[in-house]
Amino acid sequence: MALSITGAQVMDEWGTFVTSGAVGVADGVFTDSVPPGAPVLDAHGKWLIPGVYDCHTHITWNDFHRADRERRSRAERDQQTADALLSTLRAGVTSLRDGGGAGRDLTSALAAGVLPGPRVQIAVDLIGPERAGSVADLTDAVRRSLDRGAQWIKLIATGGAATSGGDVLASNFTREQMRAAVRVAGDARLMVHTWGGESIDWAIDSGAGSIEHGMYLTAGQARRAAEAGLTFVPTLTIYRHLRDLIESGALTGVPLARITDAIAAHDRAVLHARDAGLPLALGSDFGSPEHHGTNLVEIGALLRAGLSGPQALLAATRNGARLLRDEAGGVIAPGKRADAVILDADPTDPATYDDPSHVVAVIQEGHLVP
The missing domain is CATH 2.30.40.10 (Urease, subunit C, domain 1)
Structure with missing residues (x-):
């Protein structure tokens, strides 16, 4: 055309x-x-x-809790995924990286033109503390993800919003385990879910591709990550959505104080990255019908956090293309x-x-x- x-x-x-x-x-x-x-x-x-890159979303998710997702029928989940893909594309996202949930069947359907939607790279699994018993346990999980078509390996290196207890920054993996995961992953780089702490240091030292969320990223870690060639993918908006759900009573089991503190820290982490020259890429972390298709709100969140217009727009476009090694776009x-x-x-x-x-x-x- x-x-x-x-x-x-x-x-x-x-x-x-x-x-x-x-x-x-x-x-x-x-x-x-x-x-x-x-x-x-x-x-x-x-x-x-340019077409926007959402470098952290969950295009096949439509409920916050896994148990709620699994209660839906396969036909209902498939229809919701198709709706999410189309609404996300119509919102301006022409390429995305799924942070866990989407599989090879989805990428095949998109490639064949069966489903309209953005270009999708997949992590397939969320590899968390249940695979942290040893280097062998973790590397076996990495190999399983690769066998199922993973283009990225998603490590859940710390807790998150719904983690029980107070030490949300404790690392689920050792430095040696992260290094082994990078070695086994090969061309499929690591995207590391981490709120902060030593897991960020180990992600940098190990040669991961990106730091996801990273609310408590320090200025020193941002400098080291920039020198090592990582990309920082903050996900600002989703935590404001979580705060609103908690305050309305629609979401239980997530401490409000944890979320409000994380929101304030998140903006500071963006500024640390900006000042260190650490590339930022846009990530929505969206996983519900009311959020799929509103992805560009994250550009506004980056602007409000302190990025200039060009910095926020490059995070949404050129930097995302570089992170996904998409030389044709951005x-x-x-x-x-x-x-x-x-x-x-x-x-x-x-x-x-x-x-x-x-x-x-x-x-x-x-x-x-x-």
Whole structure:
């Protein structure tokens, strides 16, 4: 499909905007000239950004607690997944990394065109403390994930929102276990769920690919992670959603004080990463029907945490592409895959992302998403 996008303010590779006469699209990529006779998409007064990468979501989840998910029928779960994929794509997310739950059957269906949705990379399993008995136990779990198609290995290195007890930063794995997991994973890099503490140090030392959540990331850890080539994937919005659910009484079993403290720490961690030059990538950690399709709200959260407009937009686009080793995407430039989002409000204003209707068009591989 050929297309001419005219009049938009176009995001460049540095996250700033330039007014363009026209952006050409042909055969699924951006071109350096407008194809003759191409249909025109008028974007005057609007902004064109690359397709967004959500680097931490759970596209097959639709309930907070696992037991609630498992009570649903397979047909119901499949329909909810299909709905989540389409709403996430329509929200502007053209590529995502699933942090546990999605399997090879989903990526196969997407590749075959059976399901419309973003491009998906998968971790398959959440490998947690039940596999922390020894190096052999952990590496066996890693191999099982790889056998099931994992492109990322997801380690649950600390507790989380619903963890019992007070020591949520205690590491579930030793330094030696993390190093072994990285070695066995090979090309499938580690994404490490950690709220903070020594598990961040060990993720850095071991050569993990990304730190997930990382509320209590310190300035020193951010500097070391930057030097080691990691990416930080904070997930700011989901914890505000959890706080609201707890305060309303809709979610029990999660200490409110833990969440409110984590929210404040999370913003500080983003600033530590920014100041250290540690790349940030966007992650929603969404896993419910009311949140799938609102993913771009996380850009607003990054802006409110203190990132500049270009920094937040690069976290949502170019940095995500680099983390997922997607050399074809992440920027609007000739020869790059034509994934893009058109917004009718200023992308550097966090309020823009409070209303998903400001996404007025999504383009995936050169095709307008219906």
